[in-house]
Amino acid sequence: MPEQPRTLIADRRIQDDEWVLCEEDAARPENGRVIVPLVEWQEAPGDDVAPLLASDTELTPELAEQLLDAPLIAIDFPKFTxxxxxxxxxxxxxxxxxxxxxxxxxxxxIDQLYYMSRCGFDAFLLREDQVVEDALNALDTFSLSYQPGTDTPEPLFRRRMRESA
Structure with missing residues (x-):
């Protein structure tokens, strides 16, 4: 049976999730938008079907090209570590x-969200025991980052050098 819709943090806001996560061997709902394992998505992609990537997915250039057409991409974290x-x-x-x-x-x-957002994640389904309001605050844990990320491609020392020039 597919998971029930849960509260979602997307674009730094709490939103109702219009997608249903259907993990391996789960029954898909008759209607609506579903997230399914990668192999299932590759067999029947569409606007109402999105892929779920396992953490050990090898992102080949061919797969990455296929994924560009996905309405969203979910990446599984089987363990927080x-x-x-x-x-x-x-x-x-x-x-x-x-x-x-x-x-x-x-x-x-919650303590992973800031770093996930720097790597390109813009939506999060938290573990059931996490407090959503605390998660929103965690996205703003730091005001500056030394390292480049998908959100700030330039390292802090270069930004400071440019600003002082």
Whole structure:
């Protein structure tokens, strides 16, 4: 049975989720928008079907090209300690130019959101025990970042050098 719609943080706002996450071997709802495992999406892509990428997905140039047409891409975090999804999101944004929604699903914790957003995620389905209002505040944990990210491609030292010139 598919998961019930949950509250979603997207574009730094709490939103109702119009997508239903249907993990492997889950029954799909008759109508509505669904997120399905990558193989299932590849068999029947469409505007109302989005792929769920496992954390061990190899993002080949061919796969990245296919994903450019996806209405959104969900990346699974099977454990909060599994950081491979960060790399997938960053590659999708920076190397392959994906501009749609990239959503973190699975074992997603509040203290990860700021770093996920810097890697290209713009939507988050939190773990059930996380407080959504606290999650929104966590997105603004830091006002400056030293390292470049998908949100600020220039490192802090270069920005400061440019501003002082």
């Amino acid at each position: 599994d950081g491979r999804g960060y790399s997938i999101a960053r590659q999708l944004r920076e190397r392959h130019g994906y501009r749609g929604q990239i959503r973190a699903v699975g074992d997603v914790l």
